[in-house]
Amino acid sequence: MKNKTILLCIIFIILISSICYATDSVYVWSTNSSNITNAVQNDAIVTSSEITENNSLNLESGSAILIEQSTGNVLYSHNVHEQLRPASVTKVMSLLLIMEALDNGQISLDDPVPCSENAHAMGGSQIWLDTTETLSVNDMLKSMCVVSANDCTVAMAEFIAGSEEAFVQRMNERAKELGMNDTCFKNCHGIDEDGHVTSSYDIALMSRELLQNHPSITNYTTIWMDSIRDGKSELVNTNKLIRNYKGATGLKTGSTSLALYNLSASATRDNLSLIAVIMKAPSTKIRFAEATKLLDYGFANYSCQSFGNKGDIVTSTNVNKGVKNSVNLVLEKDAGILVKKGTSSNIVQNVNIKENISAPIKKGDCLGTINYVLENEQLLEVNLLAETDIEKNTIWNLTTSLYVKWFNMLR
DSSP, rough: HHHHHHHHHHHHHHHHHHHHHOOEEEEEEEEEEEEEEEEOOOOOOOOOOOOOOOOOOOOOOSSSEETTTTOOOEEESSTTTTOBGGGGGGGHHHHHHHHHHHHHHHHHHOOOEEOOOOTOOOOOSSSOOOOEEEEHHHHHHHHHHHOHHHHHHHHHHHHHHSHHHHHHHHHHHHHHHTTTTTOOOOOOOOOOTTTTTTTHHHHHHHHHHHHHGGGGGHHTOOOSSSTTTTTEEEOOOOOOHHHHHEEEEEEEEEETTTTTEEEEEEEETEEEEEEEEEEEEESHHHHHHHHHHHHHHHHHHHHEEEEEEEOOOEEEEEEBBHHHHHEEEEEOOEEEEEEEESOOEEEEEEEEEEEBBSOOTTOOOOEEEEEEEEEEEEEEEEEEEEEEEEBOOOOOHHHHHOOOOHHHHOO
């Protein structure tokens, strides 16, 4: 018994010393990833001042842009800020507002949507809604995405905002929030109207917002053939790429006699998601051909390199004066870089951890960074966060700990 008491006293002295004289820590490491070069880093679509206008693909369309979906990086551009008539590509914004209303609980997919005289009177693409019938939000979305139904679009606008005019006001407000400075919406469906204009750049912005934050929209935009009204009304997608292009995920066609042929086309292959926008193509055949050319260009020249996902453990570091002497460090966000194919340099990963890390530490505290560097140029930086709380060592919790150990030894 006496020997045990002496042993406990020695342990107590050692623990007290560790509080006062714990060492500082700094940790740096690097690793090479082969065949990853010429990376581009950007958290949002690049600004207009950074876009280099070109038409190296010799497109016949009046305007075109290709972006990478997750980063928004512009990979190809041609007259991207020219204000043009969008036709039914307008519905990308209508769909965005509908998906946001679904997500915030304002509406649900099973809600019955009535048809007003205003919606019934719409021309152009439609499913011939009748004022005596209602369709679910689910069927309305299906009709909008697959056959570009103008009557369903107006019915949904009235259902969400009370009137088409109020809904269009929301569309313009949302466009402003997204930085769509080339855009003015006059209606929710895209039928030609003076002053109803946007640009390929702005279409890319709203298309990215829709796909990135509401991926379930692809449940509708990837439908090739379906039906509504218990099979009585057949739907066939106006976007032929859904059937003919590998990895196609959407998104929206549009055409009128004044707008000519427009398209926002999206596709994903090998974790790389691209959005190609074509405006004012002289024919529907050219519209699809040039969207295909843009997407092919993107998939042939770029790839998406992932270094880890949000919450992944990168390393651990020592903690001074804590109840635990180390803590895991995790990625604050997904670490991915868009890289250009065909080069042989390496991206180097550097982890930099703060010095003199001492308890207390809260879960989520930023304790360092990881940098991805190519030829002395930083491509991406991600914060490293504490995975758990670490309490500070005190005489009280040391005494409590020793008491528990002592009690267990005596049992």
